[in-house]
Amino acid sequence: MLRIGLTGGIGSGKSTVAGLLAERGAVVVDADRIAREVVEPGTPGLAAIVDAFGESVLAADGSLDRPALASVVFTDPAARARLDAIVHPLVRERSVQLIAAASPDAVLVNDVPLLVETGQAGTYDLVLVVQADLETRLARLVERGTSREDAHARIAAQATDEERRAAADVVLDNSGTLEQLAEQVDRFWQEHVEPARG
Structure with missing residues (x-):
C-alpha cells in the first residue's frame, strides 16, 4: 500500500x-468529511463539544452550528486546542477503520x-x-x-x-x-x- x-x-x-x-x-480518506461525521447529532463527539462549549454551538435542529463554533475557536487558541482534543482522536480512530478496509495494494x-x-x-x-x-x-x-475577516483568521x-x-x-x-x-x-x-x- x-x-x-x-x-x-x-x-x-x-x-x-x-x-x-x-x-x-x-482510495481517499477525507479527514474533513470524517470530522463532520464524528460530530453528527447523537454522537459522543457532539455531546463532548456541547459539554466543552455550551448549547450555543447547537443549531435549532440539534446539529452542530459550525459558524457559531468557528467564531469561538478561530480567535481563541485555547478553545481551538479544546476542540482539537475532542475531534482529532475521533477522526484518527475512524480513519484507522477506513484504512484497514482498503485493499493491501x-x-x-x-x-x-x-x-x-x-x-x-x-x-x-x-x-x-x-x-x-x-x-x-x-x-x-x-x-x-x-x-473576509474570518477567512484571514x-x-x-x-x-x-x-x-x-x-x-x-x-x-x-x-x-x-x-x-x-x-x-x-x-x-x-x-x-x-x-x-x-x-
Whole structure:
C-alpha cells in the first residue's frame, strides 16, 4: 500500500486534488468529511463539544452550528486546542477503520488539512501539498460564504505555506485553472505513484 498524505491550507483546493486522485484510482480518506461525521447529532463527539462549549454551538435542529463554533475557536487558541482534543482522536480512530478496509495494494490518500500542524508528515510514504496564493484562497473562502475577516483568521490559524513546503515531497500550485491543476496531478501520478507501485 502506498500511503500519501495530502494537505494544504484552507481554500487551496485540496479537495479538488483529492477528487482528481480518486479519479485515477486512489482510495481517499477525507479527514474533513470524517470530522463532520464524528460530530453528527447523537454522537459522543457532539455531546463532548456541547459539554466543552455550551448549547450555543447547537443549531435549532440539534446539529452542530459550525459558524457559531468557528467564531469561538478561530480567535481563541485555547478553545481551538479544546476542540482539537475532542475531534482529532475521533477522526484518527475512524480513519484507522477506513484504512484497514482498503485493499493491501491500494494507493491510499489521507486528505488531512492539519497534517503539518499535528506532526503527521513522517507517517506517509509521500506528502503532497496543494498551495494557492493568498488572494485566490481568500476569494474562494468568501465565495463559500465566509467573511473576509474570518477567512484571514482561519488562514492565520493554520501552518504557513513555508511550513507545509518544508514537509512536502511534492507541491502542486493551484493558483491557475483546473486544467493546469489536473496536468500537475497527472505528472505527480506518473512520476511518483506509478514507479512506487512497481
